[in-house]
Amino acid sequence: MATHQKASVEIVNQSGHKLLSVKIIHKYSDIASYTKQLDWTSIPNGAKSSNAQEVDYNTGAFTTGRDWWEVTWVNDLGEVYLTDPHNFRNLLDFGEKIGKFLSAPAMAIGSKVAITSPEPTSKTIGAAVAATGFIAELLLNSGTTDGYKQHILRSEDTKVTTQVIIKGNEVEFKSKSGSSHTGFRKVHTFPLPY
Secondary structure, three states, X not given: OOXXXXXXXXXXXXXXXXXXXXXXXXEEOOOHHHOEEEEEEEEOOOOEOOOOEEEEEEEOOOOOOOEEXXXXXXXXXXXXXXXXOOOOHHHHHHXXXXXXXXXXXXXXXXXXXXXXXXXXXXXXXXXXXXXXXXXXHHHHHHOOOOOOEEOOOOHHHOOEXXXXXXXXXXXXXXXXXXXXXXXXEEEEEOOOOO
């Protein structure tokens, strides 16, 4: 019998840069109501997100579901990143094509201005949120787990499952039951308005 569970998710930023916008998509098998998009803004380097958000999953005998994760973020240099687990070519092809489309949401809010201040403005945050939102929307509409990282949540993971963005091209998914790692890559850079 399956038991519905919830786990909290946080971001720990060890990227070396302020993260202006972070989005995580979590899918649990093919249960549409368990698919979540989690959003954070303005996470300083070395800090943890100010709020945890919940994802849904099942545990128990005969449970065959899997947890799938995709993370995208924009840092204070206007660099857009996407986790890249190298498990399917489809997402790599997708990543190679989105760069030209990311310029549209950024330009729509005036992102042609060069970075001149260490603190992001609401326009800068808006540009970053538009970029990560665009990627998340495309990923959510794909209906597949191509390119998602599998990190399975267990019954003991009802506490915080932390996503740690690590320098050196790696994202770590940590929960009480264990950890998983995947790479990431830059998919686009655009100047942000400060």
